[in-house]
Amino acid sequence: MKCTGLLLLMALFLPGCAMRGQDSTRRATVILKLDDLRVEEGQVPGGWQEVFTYLNQAGVVATLGLIGSSLEEDNPPYFDWIISRHEEGHEIWNHGYCHCKPTGPEGEELTEFRGTDLAYQLDHIQRTQQLAESKLGFPLRSFGAPFNATDSTTAAAIHQLPSLQVWMYKADDSNTGAYLLPRTAGVNIEYPTHVPSFDKFLRAYQSNRNAPVLVIQGHPQSWVDKPERMQDFKRIVHHLIADGARFTTPYAYYLAQRGE
Ligand SMILES: [Zn+2]
Numbered sequence: 662m663k664c665t666g667l668l669l670l671m672a673l674f675l676p677g678c679a680m681r682g683q684d685s686t687r688r689a690t691v692i693l694k695l696d697d698l699r700v701e702e703g704q705v706p707g708g709w710q711e712v713f714t715y716l717n718q719a720g721v722v723a724t725l726g727l728i729g730s731s732l733e734e735d736n737p738p739y740f741d742w743i744i745s746r747h748e749e750g751h752e753i754w755n756h757g758y759c760h761c762k763p764t765g766p767e768g769e770e771l772t773e774f775r776g777t778d779l780a781y782q783l784d785h786i787q788r789t790q791q792l793a794e795s796k797l798g799f800p801l802r803s804f805g806a807p808f809n810a811t812d813s814t815t816a817a818a819i820h821q822l823p824s825l826q827v828w829m830y831k832a833d834d835s836n837t838g839a840y841l842l843p844r845t846a847g848v849n850i851e852y853p854t855h856v857p858s859f860d861k862f863l864r865a866y867q868s869n870r871n872a873p874v875l876v877i878q879g880h881p882q883s884w885v886d887k888p889e890r891m892q893d894f895k896r897i898v899h900h901l902i903a904d905g906a907r908f909t910t911p912y913a914y915y916l917a918q919r920g921e
Contacts, residue, residue: 683867683868683869683870683871684871687870687871688904688905688906688907689866689870689871689872689875689901689904689905689906689907690873690874690875690906690907690909690914691874691875691877691901691906691907691908691909692723692724692829692842692874692875692876692877692908692909692910692911692914693716693721693723693724693850693877693879693898693908694724694726694805694829694830694876694877694878694879694911695709695712695723695724695725695726695878695879695880695881696726696756696805696878696879696880697726697728697756697760697880697881697882698725698726698727698728698731698743698753698756699727699728699730699731699760700731700734700736700739701882703736703739704738704739705738705739705742706881706882706885707882707885708880708881708882708883708884708885708891709725709881709882710742711881711885711891712881712884712891712894713746713751715895715898716751716898717749719898719899719902721898721901721902721908722749722750722751722752722908722909722910723751723752723908723910724751724752724753724754724803724910724911725743725746725751725752725753725754726754726755726756726805727743727753727754727755727756727789727793727801728756728757728758728759728760728789728807729755729756729757729758729759729785729788729789729790729792729793730758730759730760730788732789732792732793732796732797733792735796740796740797743797744797744798744799747797747799750910751910752802752803752910752911752912752913753793753797753799753801754801754802754803754804754805754827754829754911755786755789755790755793755801755803755804755805755825756789756804756805756806756807757773757774757785757786757789757806757807758773758784758785758786758788758789759773759785760773760807761773761807763777763781765777772806772807772808772810773785773806773807773810774806774807774810774811774812774814774815774818775806775808775810775811775812775815775832776812777814778814779814779817779818782814782815782818783818783821783822786804786818786819786822786825787822789801790822790824790825800824801824801825802824802825802826802827802911802912802915803825803826803827803828803829803910803911803912803915804819804825804827804828804829804839805828805829805830806830806832809830809832809844810832811831811832811833812832812833812835813833813835815831815835816831816833816835816836816837817835819837819838819839820836820837820838820839823838825839826839826840826912826915827839827840827841827842827911827912827914827915828840828841828842829842829844829876829911830842830843830844830876830878831843840915840918842874842876842911842914842915843876844876844878845869845872845875845876845877847865847868847869848862848865848866848869848872848875848877849861849862849865849877849878849879850862850877850878850879850894850897851878851879851880851883854880855880855883855884855890856883856890857879857884857890857891857893857894857897858893859893859896859897859900862877862893862897862900863897863900866900866901870904870906874909874914876911879894881894
């Protein structure tokens with residue numbers, strides 16, 4: 662046990678040894694992009710509850726990617742849970758309306774924001790914006806697409822919605838008025854999607870911790886039934902805290918960049 666403890670201490674306090682060309686005195690800036698908040702069987706899903714109980718205890722701010730259709734049916738306990746996270750400083754963001762895969766004219770599989778037309782995309786983004794305003798009582802300021810699948814039509818839709826000011830993981834270089842928060846290649850919570858890996862995160866983080874901002878993605882509801890997944894997520898956050906990382910949200914980061 663002593664040896665294990667020593668290794669853990671080394672991992673916590675000597676990350677600089679393994680960094681290639683990274684300034685270990687500079688603090689990393691991190692956004693936890695957590696996806697797919699929706700109601701399940703009338704409840705706030707357990708993975709979301711556990712993750713935000715943990716993050717609040719740890720004093721870490723994060724984000725919740727909301728699927729708009731989950732606000733259609735009135736559910737005050739679910740709405741109150743989301744509003745409480747908003748009031749704590751976590752950012753609720755627009756993760757589309759249905760998270761669905763519609764069928765295209767040739768019978769092909771599309772995604773909500775790739776391959777569908779402008780009226781469809783605009784309607785799906787706007788519906789979630791309007792549901793948030795009417796049922797939660799605050800506007801959503803940031804967007805990230807299901808499957809991170811977007812196209813130039815999405816850029817045109819976002820352009821028409823000035824209330825949405827930040828876009829995470831935009832997939833192409835089409836023009837948009839939104840402030841972009843890109844993905845840093847290789848730096849994730851999950852390897853592959855839905856499966857947190859502390860070891861893989863740590864290697865990628867140590868090589869990229871000086872990026873202007875690290876937007877790292879995860880899916881809390883995929884971790885709840887597998888304790889090792891939740892444990893690896895918590896180890897990642899614990900390591901970031903020990904490394905002095907600053908946690909922020911997309912909209913707060915954008916405002917800070919604008920000097921507000
Ligand atoms: Zn998603």
